[in-house]
Amino acid sequence: MPWFPVDDGFxxxxxxxxxxxxxxxxxxxxxxxxxxxxxxxxxxEDMVTVLGTTPQAEKLVRAGLWVRAEGGYQFHQWTENGRNPTREDVLLRRKKDAEKKARARAAKAAKSEAQQVNEDCPQGTPEGRTGGLPEGVGSTPPLPSPPQEKKTSSSSGPRKRATRIPEGFTVTAEMVTWARENCPNVDGRRETEMFVNHWTAKSGKDATKHDWERTWRNWLLRSQKDAERRAPARAGQTTKADRIDALDAFLVPDEPHLRALPGGAA
Known part of the structure; x- marks a missing residue:
């Protein structure tokens, strides 16, 4: 829409x-x-009497703001120095603006249609389209998809879902035997109680595990490592292996249930 400018000094x-x-x-x-x-x-002239009066129009002529023209009046220097755009300039600008908006709408519509095709049409069909053809007329067959490598899994079945620690978590005899062999410096009962209390009280996604027995074993292994670090071996201190070898030395070779005692007595 063109404007009718008025100078601030007018x-x-x-x-x-x-x-x-x-x-x-x-x-x-x-x-x-x-x-x-x-x-x-x-x-x-007919607009003069709608907007004002003929005497007012004549005053504008005498003041040099209007000039008489055939059938009415003409503004003095209407387009001089770009004061007001001509009809031709305004129509040309409107045409360019309309063409620019039309191109923008067409581009937006094409983009929207392409997105709709990708969402609605099945994968692998030519241009995502298979319907709309007359009966008996087939479409170009889709190109075969390259073979995909099958993902191998260490387990034959689906992966076990992570869960919270079971109510009444139980340590089996096998687990006790493992703990005695691998964690001799750890109080199994005490560490198990701490283990259960810790994971029962813990919240959030980290409170779920896929294998609670392995988690328990890792807990005890860390406790064993901490115990070894807190109490380094003293000079002359025997290890578990040393104690077992010493015990075997007291066994009678032919009768393992008997022990050899000093002085030859059995």
Whole structure:
């Protein structure tokens, strides 16, 4: 929409003062109407009486703001120095704006259609389309998909789902034997109680495990490592293996249930 500009110094311009406030009211309203109707500053006589009066129009002529023209009045220097755009300029600009908007809408519609095709049509069909063909007319067969390597899994079945520690977590005899062999410096009962209390109280995603027996074994192994670090071997201290070898030395070779005692007595 074109604008009808008014200079900020026009209020006290000698032509405005000479014409008077009433005539300037006509001049302002007529300028707005000319910009809207693209008349290039021409005001027909019948519009003069709608927007003001003929005496007011004559005052504008005498003040040098209008000139008489065939069938009405013409604004003085309507387009000079780019003061107001011509009808031709406005129509050309509107045409360019309309073409630009049309291109933008077409691009947006094409993008939207392509996205809809990708979402609605099955994968592997030509251009994502198979329907809409007359009966008996086949579409171009899709290209075969390259063979995909099958993922191998260490287990034959689906992966076990992670769970929280079971109620009444129980240590089996096998687990006790393992603990005695691998964690001799750990108090199994105490560590198991701490293990259960810890995982029962813990919350969040880290509180679930796939294998609670392995988690228990790792807990005891860490406790064994901490115990070894806190109590390093002293000079002359025997290890478990040393104690077992010493015990075997007391066994009678032919009768393992008997022990050899000092002095030859059995």
């Amino acid at each position: 209020a006290f311009h000698r032509k405005a003062v000479r014409a008077g406030n009433a005539a300037i009211g006509l001049w302002t309203r007529a300028g707005s109407w000319c910009a809207q109707q693209l008349t290039d500053g021409f005001v027909p």
